[in-house]
Amino acid sequence: MSEQFSQLAQEASNWAIPVIFVLIVVFGAIKRVKVYEVFVEGAKEGFNVGVKIIPYLVAILVGIAIFRSSGAMDFLTAGLAPLLEPLGVPPEVLPMAFIRPLSGSGALGVMTEGMKTHGADSLIGNMLSTMMGSTETTFYVLAVYFGSVGLRKTRHALPACLLGDVAGLTMAIVICNLVFR
Amino acid sequence: MINWIWLGLIVFGVVIAAATGRMDVLTKAVFDAAKTAVELCIGLIGIMALWLGMMRIAEQAGLTAILGRILRPIMVRLFPDVPADHPAMGSMISNIAANMLGLGNSATALGLKAMQDLQSLNPDKETATDAMVIFMAINTTAITIIPATVIALRVSAGSTNPTSIIGTTLIACSTATVVAVTSAKLLQRHRAYRREQSHE
Numbered sequence: 001m002s003e004q005f006s007q008l009a010q011e012a013s014n015w016a017i018p019v020i021f022v023l024i025v026v027f028g029a030i031k032r033v034k035v036y037e038v039f040v041e042g043a044k045e046g047f048n049v050g051v052k053i054i055p056y057l058v059a060i061l062v063g064i065a066i067f068r069s070s071g072a073m074d075f076l077t078a079g080l081a082p083l084l085e086p087l088g089v090p091p092e093v094l095p096m097a098f099i100r101p102l103s104g105s106g107a108l109g110v111m112t113e114g115m116k117t118h119g120a121d122s123l124i125g126n127m128l129s130t131m132m133g134s135t136e137t138t139f140y141v142l143a144v145y146f147g148s149v150g151l152r153k154t155r156h157a158l159p160a161c162l163l164g165d166v167a168g169l170t171m172a173i174v175i176c177n178l179v180f181r
Numbered sequence: 182m183i184n185w186i187w188l189g190l191i192v193f194g195v196v197i198a199a200a201t202g203r204m205d206v207l208t209k210a211v212f213d214a215a216k217t218a219v220e221l222c223i224g225l226i227g228i229m230a231l232w233l234g235m236m237r238i239a240e241q242a243g244l245t246a247i248l249g250r251i252l253r254p255i256m257v258r259l260f261p262d263v264p265a266d267h268p269a270m271g272s273m274i275s276n277i278a279a280n281m282l283g284l285g286n287s288a289t290a291l292g293l294k295a296m297q298d299l300q301s302l303n304p305d306k307e308t309a310t311d312a313m314v315i316f317m318a319i320n321t322t323a324i325t326i327i328p329a330t331v332i333a334l335r336v337s338a339g340s341t342n343p344t345s346i347i348g349t350t351l352i353a354c355s356t357a358t359v360v361a362v363t364s365a366k367l368l369q370r371h372r373a374y375r376r377e378q379s380h381e
Contacts, residue, residue, distance in 0.1 A: 012282075016282050016284060017287060020235075021235065023244075027242050028238040028241065028242040028244075031242040033238055035238055038238050039234035039237065040234065041234075041237060042233045042234040042235070042237025042238070043230035043231065043234035043237075045229075045230075045233050045297075046226050046229040046230025046233050046234075047230065049225075049229050049233075049293055049297075050222045050226035050229055051222065051226075054219055054222045057218040057219075057221060057222055058218040059187065060187075061214040061215070061217060061218040062211055062214045063187045063190040064214070065210040065213065065214035066190060066191050066194035066195060066198075066211060067194040068194075068210070069194070069207045069210035069211075070193075070194035070197040070201070070207055071197055071198065071201050071203055072193055101321075108330070108334065111331070112338065115334070115340075120335045120338040120339055120343070121340050121342060121345070125340070126345060126346055126349070129328075129331050129346040130349040130350050130353055131353070132331050133328035133346065133353070133354060134353035134354045135321065135322050136320065136321045136322060136323045137321075141320055141321045142183075144293070145320065146296075146309065146317075148296055149296045150306065151300075151306075151308065151309050152308075153308040153309060154182075154309050154314075155308065155314060155374045155376070156369060156371065156374040157313070157314045157317050157365075158186065159364065160314060160318050160362075160364040160368055161317060161318055161361055163361060164321065164360050164361025164364065165322070165357060165361075166360075167359075167360035167361070168322055168353050168354055168357025168360075169357075171356040172349065172350075175349045175352050175353060179348075179349055180345075180349075
C-alpha cells in the first residue's frame with residue numbers, strides 16, 4: 001500500500017513539469033502570445049541570475065565548510081546532549097538539528113547514516129526523516145535568493161527564518177515522540 | 182546578524198580545527214566549497230533560463246495574474262506592500278506551489294523570478310523589503326506535501342513503512358512556516374530591523 005503510494009508520488013512529480021509546460025504554451029498560443037519569441041526574450045536573463053549568485057554562495061558555502069570540517073559540530077553535540085536528553089531529544093538526532101539549516105546534502109547524509117545504524121522504522125529513524133522534511137536549508141536559500149537580486153542588507157530575514165527552523169525541528173522531535181514511541 | 186553568524190562560523194571553526202588538529206581537512210574543504218558554489222550556480226543557469234522563458238509566456242498570456250487572483254485574500258494579507266495585481270504575486274504563488282510539489286530546482290528558479298519581481302518594487306535596491314522577508318520565511322520552511330526524497334531514501338534503507346513520516350513532516354513544517362512568518366511580521370517593526378536605519 002505505502003509502496004504503491006510512493007510510486008504514485010514519484011509518477012505525479014514526473015508528470016507535473018511536462019503538464020505545466022503544455023498548459024503554459026497552449027494557453028499562451030490561445031492568447032496569441034508569440035510563444036517562441038517571448039520564451040527566448042524571457043530566458044535571456046537566466047545567465048545573469050546564475051552569475052550574480054556566485055559571490056553570495058561562495059561566501060556562505062565556505063563559511064559552512066569551515067564550520068563543518070573543523071569538527072565543531074561534534075563539540076556542540078557533545079555539550080548539549082546531556083542537557084537535552086531528559087527533554088526527550090535522543091543524542092543521535094542532534095547532529096541533524098545543527099546541520100539541517102546549513103547543508104542539505106549533509107543532512108541527507110546524517111539521515112541515511114542514522115537509518116542504517118538504528119533502522120529506518122525506529123524512533124530515531126522516523127525522527128531523523130521528519131526533521132529532514134521539517135524545514136529547508138535556510139542559509140543556502142537565503143544566499144541564493146538575496147544574491148540573485150544583489151541584496152546585501154537582509155534585515156530580519158535570518159533571525160525570522162532561524163526561529164522557524166528551531167520551531168520546525170522542535171515540533172518534529174515532539175510529534176515523533178508522541179507518534180512513534 | 183548575518184555578519185556575526187558568518188564571522189562566527191569561520192572563527193569558531195578555525196579555532197576548533199586548530200585544537201583538534203584538522204587544519205588539513207579544513208583547508209581542503211574551503212577550496213572544495215568555493216568550487217561547489219560556482220558549479221551550483223552554473224548548473225542553475227539552464228534551469229533558470231528555462232523557467233524565466235516559460236514564466237514570460239505565462240505572464241503575457243495572463244496566467245500568472247489568474248494565479249494571483251485565486252489566492253488574493255491570503256496574498257494581500259501576507260504581502261500588504263505588494264499591489265494585488267502585481268506579477269510578483271503570481272510568481273510567488275508558482276514558487277510556493279512548486280515547492281509543495283517537491284519540484285526542487287524548478288521551484289528555486291520560480292522563486293528567483295519572484296525575487297526579481299519583488300525587487301522591481303523595492304526603492305532601495307540593497308536592502309530587503311518586508312515582503313521579501315515574509316517570502317523567504319515561507320520559502321526556508323517550505324511545506325512539501327509529499328517529501329519524495331526522504332521517502333525514497335527510507336525505501337532504500339529497508340523501511341517497511343516509508344510513508345509513515347508524511348503526517349509528522351506536515352505538522353512539523355507547518356509549525357516552522359507559521360513561526361517563521363509570525364516572527365518576520367513581528368520583527369519587521371523592531372528598531373534594529375526597520376528599513377530607514379537598518380544597519381546590517
